[in-house]
Amino acid sequence: MLGSIFAGVGDGFLLFLIASGLTLIFGVMRILNFSHGGYFMLGGYFVYQAVASGSPASLPLPLFVVAVLGGALLVGAVGIATERLIFRKIYQLSDIASLLGTFGLLLVIEGVAEVIWGVNPMSVPFPTLLGKSIVIGGVRVGTYSIVLVGVGIVVAVGLWVLLRKTPFGERARAVAEDRYVCELAGVNTALVSTAVFALGTVLAGLGGALATPLIALTPDVATAFIIEAFAIVIVGGLGSISGALIAAIGFGVADSLAITYYPPLSGVIFFILMFVVLLVRPQGLVNNARGLA
């Protein structure tokens, strides 16, 4: 029971990585981004590409760490390129049109991955030292779950510090609050947008990179994970990072418990929870009409 809850918390932090980027981008640019799942998937493929030449049986931990960080940064570079080329134009569209525009971009990214890597599932092994489980206080926990929890906490705290305690965070929150006034005040809002987009896509890439040992990597991963991430940001309250964290961990734990105790419910539990939460609180868990919380 406790072991499966802990595994769920690990999965929850993984979901938080993708959902927090989605939330950041929505908060500052007011755009719900379907293509975010594409950046997640690219993070996975970049790691696969980096470690593919090695022996399938063992993946040295240092190589994995370098591949994950490099993959995440590379995804950020792709994010900056797409932001400058395509999103600049999409921002100006209405809510629905921009949502559909990002759907188009998701199709393009998935198609590119299909052309490069094909549709057959790829797998990345657990890195050495991280494929086992250890017993802590009578509870058996996977070492990889510990890593996910650790990374998730670092990212959550880091985001809080970045948004609350730095000049960049101040600007990002100000643009989220009122872009027009920021422009009048001389803030380079285009640069803030690009930076926030880069940050969001790095987080998505990091999530995808860390997910590689846990999933079968196919281009479909892009469309599968974005739905769960959407469910999280809607349930958490659009634009709220703390809400996304609560919802992500809640979903992760519920799904993990479902896998352990009633497998048919795994996956479906996301939509049941979303259904229930939206019936009770249509505005999501953390109400946050404007700005980043």
Added chain:
Amino acid sequence: MHAVLPKRRGGEARAVGLAGPLIVIVIAIVVIPSIASGATMFLMEQVLIQILFATSTNFLFGRSHMPSFGQAAFFGTGAYTVALWYSYIPVAALLVLAMAFSAVCSAVIAAVSIRTRGIIFANVTLALGQGMYLLAVKTSWVGGENGLPGISAGSLSMHGIWYLTGGVVVAAIAVCWVIYHSPFGITLQALREDPIRLEFLGVRVARYRLAAFTLAGAGAGLAGGLFAYTSGIVTPGTMYWTQSGYPILMILVGGMGFFWGPVVGAVFVTLLLNELSGHPGWDLIILGLVLIGVLLFAPRGLLGLVKSGWQRFAGSAERRDPVPEGIAP
């Protein structure tokens, strides 16, 4: 954004608006079997089915601005209804049943989703539709991930199925056209422009939204039922959420403000996908670029381009009909 009120037109002009394009479709349905191979006929059947799917989805998306991202689920419930019962129930009755079952499912989903608007509505329909997809994947008596193969339409031959599909789609399009231009359809458009004012006027907005959602679900279910008969197999893949994006894509490509927009878009997109089917990956890339291109450069779709191009060519400014609005820029 002010409402573009439909001009009053005489019954004759309206009838021509329906009959003209419909005659073209009927002629195609009659001619194709004598000139086309089996594979081409199958492709054309899929074009007809997508025409029906996109046209019924346009009651939500184009007519009432309810961007549902879950219509594939109702297409799927119709298809599964046929797949489960084809050996017990005659074709005509089963298609009606498929339509009715999908209508019921969409009414249930609508009960929750019409409480929301805009992108949240898109997300709620997306999530609930995806939930139905997962249910199909995990339910063993509907075949799980493999779906249900071996569906046959009783004693109907290949040509029989062709005329069945053609007849049903033509009849359904005619019914859709009448509803689209009925007081009910016009009210949906008003609801798209200004729901709050409509509520003040005493119109039960929620009821109209529920009705539009149910109607669109019924149309999707009928299209799904035909899909099951023509393809002979139904898999959960037909309910996957990206499949819900295709009717929206078709509507946008053709022109969401026109009744015939989804028809043009369905023909264009289905044939394009078929052309690209030999190049895995490229089909998605081209489709995504088409979608982005339409949103940025042609929000009124192909028919909007044709209409404004024709007006510029003809140049008779005082007799200008407004070109129907596309997706809000």
